[in-house]
Amino acid sequence: MASFFKDLWSRLGGSGEAKRESEAVAEAVEYKGFRIRPAPYPSKGQFQTAGVIEKDFGAETKEHRFVRAETHASKDDAATFSVAKARQIIDEQGDRLFS
Template sequence: MASMLKDLWNRFAGGGNASVHEEPAAEAVEYKGFRIRPAPYSAKGGFQTAGVIEKDFESGMKEYRFVRAETHPSKDEAATFSVTKGKQIIDEQGDRVFR
């Protein structure tokens, strides 16, 4: 359990071979004034749900990076699901996601 948490932290913090900082799998999707950039990465025989939510404000662009537990057999499936998760986060939290 501890090694799994350490691995997740390293990926989120930018360490390790795969991270949320990899190039997005697909173009950004506009949704309710936000941009969702899917960024799945290879993990344990599949692709991890991950992405970036961005929004432009007067003070500049803000972003929120997310990683979820779901894995998928292909990068395209993970990218599609990452967009779905991004929309869910936006619907639930809106601008609060950037706090």
């Protein structure tokens, strides 16, 4: 369990290799004024649901990174699910996501 949190922290904290692995794997998707960038990463032989939600506020762009427990056999499946999860997050929280 400790290695899971260490791995998660390094990915969210932006360590070099982990950051490259978690870069967006698909084009950004526009949804209700937000941009969703799916960014699944390999984890224990599967791909972890993860991504970035962005929104422009004037000249400033805010972002929210998310990682969820779901894993998938392929990177494409994980990317598709990451977009669906991001849409759900946006529907539930809207701009409060950046508070």
